Amino acid sequence: MLCVPAAGLNAFLAVSGARRTEEVTVPMDETPASYGDTGGAAAWPAAGPSRVPAWIFSDPALFQRERTAIFRGPSWNYIALACEVPEPGDFKRSWVADMPVIAARDADGGVNVFVNRCAHRGVEFCRTVRGNATEFMCPYHQWTYNLKGDLTAVPFRKGFRRQGGMPADFRLEDHALEKLRVTERNGAIFATFDAATEPFEDYLGDAMLRYFDRVFDGRALRVLGYMRQVVPANWKLYFDNQKDPYHATLLHYFLISFGLFRASEPSFVRMDAQGRHSALISQKGEQGVIAGGDEMKHNDPRLKLAGPQMLQPVREFKGADTVVIQTIWPGLIVQQQSNTLAMRHVIPRGPGAYELAWTFFGYADDDAAMTERRLMQANLMGPAGYVSVDDSEVVAFAQDGLAPYDASVGVVEMDGREVNEADTLVAEGAVRGFYAHYRRVMGL
Amino acid sequence: MTPEDFRQLSPAVLRYEIDTLTAAYVHALDDAALERWPDFFTEDCLYKVIPRENYENGLPLAIWYCRGRGMLQDRVTAIRETQLFAPRALRHVTGNTLVQGWDDGALRTVTNYAVYESTLDRTSEVFNVGRYLDRIVAEDGRLKYAEKLCVFDTSVVPTSLIHPI
Numbered sequence: 364m365l366c367v368p369a370a371g372l373n374a375f376l377a378v379s380g381a382r383r384t385e386e387v388t389v390p391m392d393e394t395p396a397s398y399g400d401t402g403g404a405a406a407w408p409a410a411g412p413s414r415v416p417a418w419i420f421s422d423p424a425l426f427q428r429e430r431t432a433i434f435r436g437p438s439w440n441y442i443a444l445a446c447e448v449p450e451p452g453d454f455k456r457s458w459v460a461d462m463p464v465i466a467a468r469d470a471d472g473g474v475n476v477f478v479n480r481c482a483h484r485g486v487e488f489c490r491t492v493r494g495n496a497t498e499f500m501c502p503y504h505q506w507t508y509n510l511k512g513d514l515t516a517v518p519f520r521k522g523f524r525r526q527g528g529m530p531a532d533f534r535l536e537d538h539a540l541e542k543l544r545v546t547e548r549n550g551a552i553f554a555t556f557d558a559a560t561e562p563f564e565d566y567l568g569d570a571m572l573r574y575f576d577r578v579f580d581g582r583a584l585r586v587l588g589y590m591r592q593v594v595p596a597n598w599k600l601y602f603d604n605q606k607d608p609y610h611a612t613l614l615h616y617f618l619i620s621f622g623l624f625r626a627s628e629p630s631f632v633r634m635d636a637q638g639r640h641s642a643l644i645s646q647k648g649e650q651g652v653i654a655g656g657d658e659m660k661h662n663d664p665r666l667k668l669a670g671p672q673m674l675q676p677v678r679e680f681k682g683a684d685t686v687v688i689q690t691i692w693p694g695l696i697v698q699q700q701s702n703t704l705a706m707r708h709v710i711p712r713g714p715g716a717y718e719l720a721w722t723f724f725g726y727a728d729d730d731a732a733m734t735e736r737r738l739m740q741a742n743l744m745g746p747a748g749y750v751s752v753d754d755s756e757v758v759a760f761a762q763d764g765l766a767p768y769d770a771s772v773g774v775v776e777m778d779g780r781e782v783n784e785a786d787t788l789v790a791e792g793a794v795r796g797f798y799a800h801y802r803r804v805m806g807l
Numbered sequence: 808m809t810p811e812d813f814r815q816l817s818p819a820v821l822r823y824e825i826d827t828l829t830a831a832y833v834h835a836l837d838d839a840a841l842e843r844w845p846d847f848f849t850e851d852c853l854y855k856v857i858p859r860e861n862y863e864n865g866l867p868l869a870i871w872y873c874r875g876r877g878m879l880q881d882r883v884t885a886i887r888e889t890q891l892f893a894p895r896a897l898r899h900v901t902g903n904t905l906v907q908g909w910d911d912g913a914l915r916t917v918t919n920y921a922v923y924e925s926t927l928d929r930t931s932e933v934f935n936v937g938r939y940l941d942r943i944v945a946e947d948g949r950l951k952y953a954e955k956l957c958v959f960d961t962s963v964v965p966t967s968l969i970h971p972i
Contacts, residue, residue: 492860588861588868592964616889666888670878718963723868738867739874746964747856747870753891755967760893 477512592746638796
């Protein structure tokens with residue numbers, strides 16, 4: 364064991380006084396070479412993406428930098444489904460990271476995304492989840508904006524009885540709401556703060572775009588409902604969890620115990636060229652029991668569903684894939700688990716918590732039986748899902764172990780130390796891809 | 808109690824019977840006697856835990872959706888045998904039951920509830936607040952829920968909902 368070098372520690376404490384000083388010891392081979400001058404944060408371990416330092420999950424200054432570098436940077440952020448705002452005047456509150464925004468459809472039929480923050484004094488003026496409006500007025504001083512986010516009226520702009528009023532050179536057009544660039548792909552709306560963000564199709568890349576278009580194939584969508592939860596863990600732990608198939612055969616006892624999922628099912632990990640997006644893919648066979656070969660300990664022959672009506676999936680997408688969980692950097696998971704389709708929007712709430720906003724949907728032409736299937740299978744997902752609760756609980760456990768031990772380092776070596784795709788579940792290559800990209804964007 | 812007896816109860820006795828049923832139900836949950844939970848329902852019951860947002864906008868999605876007692880039993884089995892979750896104790900407080908009237912042999916009632924959650928290392932917190940929309944029938948000599956919709960106001964679920972409401 365080796366103490367962190369005094370000089371490095373001092374540099375570190377200068378910007379983060381709340382850190383513990385007494386027990387900052389880490390194994391020698393895990394020790395960061397130097398905390399150095401990395402904008403006030405500690406450096407990444409020299410081993411690269413097969414090591415993940417704990418401090419990135421709790422550092423408040425780093426969280427502020429993530430807002431700027433990632434969420435205000437060259438990223439396409441999920442905002443809404445187009446079918447949630449079908450008519451002119453329809454709007455929806457949403458978020459980019461924890462920054463409130465509004466998606467509004469204007470009279471021309473286009474969707475605009477702008478900040479939910481009055482240009483005057485910063486009030487989050489829209490407090491309605493969804494609705495229809497002709498304009499937005501801030502309640503504080505009644506500054507009024509149109510559906511494109513342009514400022515249209517300022518009360519007492521010319522003063523009252525020749526007193527007060529804005530300076531003569533005040534121009535409404537200088538004080539629009541901050542606007543994001545918007546893109547829509549087959550019914551899903553994304554927005555970016557950065558003028559340089561590449562087109563969405565290039566952003567995803569061919570392989571990831573094919574998985575995206577598999578669900579968003581141009582058919583009209585219909586929202587089935589929402590679920591929201593707040594988990595006391597850093598947002599990256601959830602995104603990482605959704606790129607980690609290694610845990611699927613071990614943590615999710617429900618699927619395994621009831622014989623609903625087996626490690627022997629063909630499974631794949633795919634990524635874009637930069638490793639920022641990924642897809643975890645499973646192909647369930649049509650046969651019943653697959654004998655032998657499983658390393659999972661929990662398959663329990665006693666357990667059988669007393670209400671098998673919950674899981675009566677039908678194959679609805681072309682090809683052999685039955686489950687595709689796609690992560691789209693930096694804050695979206697597109698879920699296709701048999702017949703449940705959902706957008707999982709990750710909304711960081713400071714370094715120590717994230718909200719997960721689930722929008723379940725189907726297609727406008729689904730028959731009643733298909734809708735029922737989707738609603739039934741939703742029992743697996745969400746804040747009360749047979750499968751999803753394991754993830755929410757375990758990432759909260761992870762936060763409790765990581766935050767106090769913020770000089771510790773995690774090991775991510777399953778199936779190698781590089782950013783690599785896999786044809787197996789026992790792989791962490793996409794997790795490494797996530798952190799490798801995170802480091803590039805954050806300059807760590 | 809037969810269905811006919813149930814129909815003939817005086818308002819005061821009817822209220823007493825409903826309050827007794829509600830108390831037995833929440834104590835079964837709070838005392839972690841989960842194995843008894845499905846017995847409060849009819850064989851072909853409907854049980855849902857629904858965000859108010861979905862309920863009031865006519866969106867069909869629930870975070871728990873059970874059709875038939877078997878699906879309730881599966882939830883109990885999963886809680887006992889398969890699901891990972893931090894240790895916790897839940898306590899329900901109910902009140903303000905409104906008897907709304909008869910509907911196809913079932914009594915419709917609405918009851919407010921609050922569920923408090925006590926976990927390791929933290930103080931107790933309000934976990935979920937909402938109302939029960941119930942359809943109650945007499946079956947096998949006792950009162951049971953043919954339908955229980957737990958419509959909750961709480962806009963975000965704290966971490967996860969493991970146990971029935």
